[in-house]
Amino acid sequence: CLLQSKWIDWDIKIYYELNNVQAQACTTTLNEELGQIEYIFSDKTGTLIQNIMTFNKCSIREKLYDYVTDEAGNEIQDTEKLKAIEFDEKEKDDYFQWYNQILLDAIKNNDKDKFVTEDFRTLYLAYRELNESEYREWSEKMNQANTSMEKREEKVKDSYEQIENHLKLNGATAIEDKLQDGVPQCIERLARAGIKIWVLTGDKIGQALRYALENKLKMKFLERGTMCKAVVCCRVTLLQKAQVVELVMQNEKKITLAIGGDGANDVSMIQKAHIGVGISGQE
Incomplete structure (x- = not known):
């Protein structure tokens, strides 16, 4: 496991040349789960987009x-x-x-x-x-x-x-704010592998999620969401991001990965998932 973590650190494909930052595996116990991921929860800023205004x-x-x-x-x-x-x-x-x-x-x-x-x-x-x-x-x-x-x-x-x-x-x-290089191709490959992608963003499209996460509705929200190949949740607070990840983990019993970009806004979501990834960016 230690050697596998080192291969992640040395992987040139995930080296960020602009800021001279290489990948850093912070654990040696999650490597095997990387190949079992079925759900990816991603923020938008600093992950899908460049965060360069x-x-x-x-x-x-x-x-x-x-x-x-x-x-x-x-x-x-x-x-x-x-x-x-x-x-x-x-x-x-x-x-x-x-x-x-x-x-x-x-x-x-x-x-x-x-x-x-x-x-x-x-x-x-x-x-x-x-x-x-x-x-x-x-x-x-x-x-x-x-x-x-x-x-x-x-x-x-x-x-x-x-x-x-x-x-x-x-x-x-x-x-x-443009897309990161390679994002469309990456999403296409993940979809072909059968991985479901949920984008949890604070951007506005109504406030339906606030009501969907109430006790009476959250199971219906989960049922509908897990039927989709891709889900976009908008106007999501930091707490709601973590709640969505926890809801899927507890009921679907699938391996999840949460990925966040610039800033510390996605820490709670990353900590809830089985595997957490933070991207080094502008902040």
């Missing part, structure tokens, strides 16, 4: 632009960033998912549909005008919240909510 076009006040210039034909200059509100994974499901639909409805329909059908990642732009005194007052409150020794998270959240309201939607950008 490239600006393609934008829609501003219902007009499409490929590249933004001012009236004189000069490129728009960058502005100074005074503060950034950090993205909070815990707040995402409670806030951003319902707010996302409001933004969608506010964008001109043919623009947002065009972005989606062309497989672009859509980022919405909103703004709010503050005078200098308003900004300084909020900035001071934000600094006090960040350095507070008591109820820090609560105070930071309050300061976020103070600034994240009364926003005006300005438009949307279409960001291109």
Whole structure:
């Protein structure tokens, strides 16, 4: 088993030349199970796609632009960033998912549909005008919240909510994120081998999974899902990814593999599966 693990480490086909990173087998006890895998659970970012964001076009006040210039034909200059509100994974499901639909409805329909059908990642732009005194007052409150020794998270959240309201939607950008090299061929080979592929992603296509994983429905969800050669679960939270893997493992009694890309978002899913694979990428 130790020698087999070394062969994984030495395999030139899974060496990442761009970052000079080779494969690293972290266990010697799972090698035999690699040939028995029947289910693969994969994230999208950093696994199927490159996670390299490239600006393609934008829609501003219902007009499409490929590249933004001012009236004189000069490129728009960058502005100074005074503060950034950090993205909070815990707040995402409670806030951003319902707010996302409001933004969608506010964008001109043919623009947002065009972005989606062309497989672009859509980022919405909103703004709010503050005078200098308003900004300084909020900035001071934000600094006090960040350095507070008591109820820090609560105070930071309050300061976020103070600034994240009364926003005006300005438009949307279409960001291109291409497939990794060899992904279509890899998926085709896995399918020919009879391996079922489930893609668990946070991207939006409704919120059906939240209800499908409730006790009364999860067995029906499992029954329908296992009949398919490939399954895509969208708008999936970190917990739901792990729950899907656990559901299949406990009821199908098949060997499973979970694979995640950039960041630590897929750790819980990887830990639930029989075999976990992490891909070294941009993060």
